[in-house]
Amino acid sequence: MSDQLIRILAGDGSVRATAAETTVLVEELRRRQQTDPTATVALGRLATGAALMGSLLKGAQRLALTVEGNGPLQRLQAEAGADGAVRAMLKHPVAGLPPANGRFDVAGAIGRAGFLRVTKNLGLKEPYEGRIQLVTSEIGDDLATYFTTSEQTPSSVGLGVELGHQFQVVAAGGFLIQLLPGAPDELAARLEDAIRQTPPATTLLKQGLSPEHLLDRLFSAIPYRVLERTPVRFACRCSRDQTGRVLELLGRQDLEALLAEQPEGIDVTCEFCRERYHFAPSELAEIRARLTT
Ligand code: ZN
Numbered sequence: 001m002s003d004q005l006i007r008i009l010a011g012d013g014s015v016r017a018t019a020a021e022t023t024v025l026v027e028e029l030r031r032r033q034q035t036d037p038t039a040t041v042a043l044g045r046l047a048t049g050a051a052l053m054g055s056l057l058k059g060a061q062r063l064a065l066t067v068e069g070n071g072p073l074q075r076l077q078a079e080a081g082a083d084g085a086v087r088a089m090l091k092h093p094v095a096g097l098p099p100a101n102g103r104f105d106v107a108g109a110i111g112r113a114g115f116l117r118v119t120k121n122l123g124l125k126e127p128y129e130g131r132i133q134l135v136t137s138e139i140g141d142d143l144a145t146y147f148t149t150s151e152q153t154p155s156s157v158g159l160g161v162e163l164g165h166q167f168q169v170v171a172a173g174g175f176l177i178q179l180l181p182g183a184p185d186e187l188a189a190r191l192e193d194a195i196r197q198t199p200p201a202t203t204l205l206k207q208g209l210s211p212e213h214l215l216d217r218l219f220s221a222i223p224y225r226v227l228e229r230t231p232v233r234f235a236c237r238c239s240r241d242q243t244g245r246v247l248e249l250l251g252r253q254d255l256e257a258l259l260a261e262q263p264e265g266i267d268v269t270c271e272f273c274r275e276r277y278h279f280a281p282s283e284l285a286e287i288r289a290r291l292t293t
Pocket of ligand 1: 155236237238270271272273274275
């Protein structure tokens with residue numbers, strides 16, 4: 001099944017929810033970032049969380065989730081837009097940790113101490129930024145805490161990535177459920193029960209069920225209506241032009257030094273998609289000529 005997300009409104013508009021399948025996306029992240037199994041699960045959860053949150057944006061708005069911890073992965077980042085385009089990267093792709101209690105040790109790979117930062121570009125003058133200390137470093141709980149404390153929106157977040165024998169991604173996805181102002185306590189309690197009783201997203205996805213089925217289980221006793229369905233896909237925003245501008249930022253002196261060191265030209269790799277852009281000496285000379293300092 002191809003990756004997609006579905007967004008619904010329930011309980012007379014007092015509950016909103018999004019569920020997503022991100023299997024293809026997370027496998028692509030694994031391939032591009034060359035992650036080891038624990039790193040795949042960590043990055044996949046963050047990218048799935050970004051996709052779910054992206055569904056709440058409009059138009060050209062974008063958001064970025066950054067997790068920085070004292071574990072081996074150091075820093076992870078995922079970006080998403082309202083259009084379902086997601087990209088993600090991590091500083092160090094190898095966690096090198098054995099599974100703990102039969103599970104991939106995501107919290108160990110990220111580190112217990114650190115923070116989660118949410119940056120939203122909403123088309124306003126300044127981007128919005130919210131930041132919390134990591135709570136469990138499992139990502140889902142951390143995102144839920146962010147919503148509850150920074151956005152005052154009680155939320156439940158479930159994120160899952162399941163790997164196969166070759167550590168390839170066999171299922172990835174999750175859900176985000178948010179109580180809006182005026183949501184009755186009784187409805188919140190019913191949802192809590194439903195979340196407890198519903199198998200993990202990856203279990204359902206592996207059976208060939210869709211994100212819609214997942215919401216159907218979670219909202220089996222609560223009427224809802226579907227607001228939209230959006231395909232989710234990997235898409236990078238880098239370009240040769242933009243990469244050239246990064247080289248400009250080096251300044252004249254550093255650029256000259258770099259060129260002296262590598263007379264055959266310079267390769268710049270995009271940290272998100274790992275695409276390599278080659279700049280020949282003549283192009284670097286052009287960039288240098290544009291610089292005044
Ligand atoms: Zn790129």
